Amino acid sequence: MEIRQLEYFLILCRELHFTKAAEKLNISQPTLSHQIKVLENELGIPLFDRLGKKIAITDAGKILYEQCTHIFRAIDNTTNQIIELKEVKAGKLVIGTLPGELTNLVSDYLLDYHLEYPDVQVCINSSDDVLKQFKDNKIDFAISYKQEYFDYEEEQLKIIPLFTEELRFVAHSNHPLAASNTIPFQDILELPLILFPTIHQCRKVIDSAAHKEKLHVKPKIETASIDAIFKLVEQNVGATIISKTLCNLHPSTAICERPICNPPLIREIVLLYRKDKFINFAAKAFIHLMVEGLENTELSISENSKWLIQTLLKSP
Known part of the structure; x- marks a missing residue:
């Protein structure tokens, strides 16, 4: 059973006419008839009664029609939710920071972020062990201090110096x-x-x-x-x-x-994220807002870091 066949079936139920349904679907009438027949054979029961040129939905067809309505509504809902996430209209963002100044630094951008993306749930997870937060998959990215003797590559972490x-x-x-x-x-x-x-x-x-x-x-x-x-x-x-x-x-x-x-x-303040973790749109939006804010202060972000950040923000 394929989504395409269910789509054909749904339109046919609404039109109750093979030719009209085929025209609406922009396919040939024989193609539509064949796909409906394949669907009926797979289910092992007729979905339509053929009454000459007219057709009627069988009891089995009515059950499938009802379920198809739920299926396509769920698909539309899923698509809309993903679009909302992509446009940063919903979702959740968890930022890891070290306690103290960095928590304050990140928190300073919360109001501007909320005003622009009011439906995104934001959590600043302040902890002395940022690495554990990454290992437990509890954060989307982190703002931390660079540890000179820490092997970021071994821990699958990407590091971008901020200032x-x-x-x-x-x-x-x-x-x-x-x-x-x-x-x-x-x-x-x-x-x-x-x-x-x-x-x-x-x-x-x-x-x-x-x-x-x-x-x-x-x-x-x-x-x-x-x-x-x-x-x-x-x-x-x-x-x-x-x-x-x-x-x-x-x-x-x-x-x-x-x-x-x-x-x-x-000390050097850095942006950290996992190489193997998808950086969602809510996270990218916050990083963009924060970097813009930092550039408007006395803090200096290097050209190489700006390029790395832009590459991250443009990544799929």
């Missing part, structure tokens, strides 16, 4: 070091500091740099709350080390930011 981000020294505007153009890392660690907990990605960069320089990190206050860190700095409780991205998201005349030197604290 390089600095960690900055942030303190009250009246802080003694505010007059300096750059602040040595060692000098910062001697100050009362308000930092993220050790599990936070930003803190890991700080601890790693300190370990290499054989320095110790002893914060005065640890908190995972970004708002709390900025409020404490504004009240001159202490200084902090935080990403330039977060500095841009929390402008304040009460605080100042300065580059860090000896060594500078730098």
Whole structure:
């Protein structure tokens, strides 16, 4: 039983005339008669009573007609749902991020995305183990930091660099070091500091740099709350080390930011996706919106990365 035969059968039921049905289907009358006969032989029962030039639907034909109506309605519904997905009118999008700044960075584009695609369900899955999210097939793509010693190729992951981000020294505007153009890392660690907990990605960069320089990190206050860190700095409780991205998201005349030197604290933000996973239209739309947003900021995306992103967005 083929869909084409069911389509012929459905039109014939509506026309109850072989010639008229054949004309509507744009096929010959003998072809239509043959296909209906093949269908009847397969089912082992007549679908029509031939009454001279007239035909009538048999009881078996009525059952098949009813089921055909459901079948073609389901096909139309499926097609419409797929079209909606393609046009990003529906569906679900799950984005993987690391906790902290990257979750905030991605979340900043949620409102614009929702306004453009209100029927897409969006979930930002924040986790320290992005790799596990990929392995469990829980995310469509991820925004993460590049791990220098991680084999992305072995894990079937494609990596596209987005931008390089600095960690900055942030303190009250009246802080003694505010007059300096750059602040040595060692000098910062001697100050009362308000930092993220050790599990936070930003803190890991700080601890790693300190370990290499054989320095110790002893914060005065640890908190995972970004708002709390900025409020404490504004009240001159202490200084902090935080990403330039977060500095841009929390402008304040009460605080100042300065580059860090000896060594500078730098990390690379990347887009990750699985080679063997279909990137759906909802995901592509979010990536496009996010990249456009990043290009309108001070963050610089390389020409090669732009080309890689465009290739991804154009892929079937």
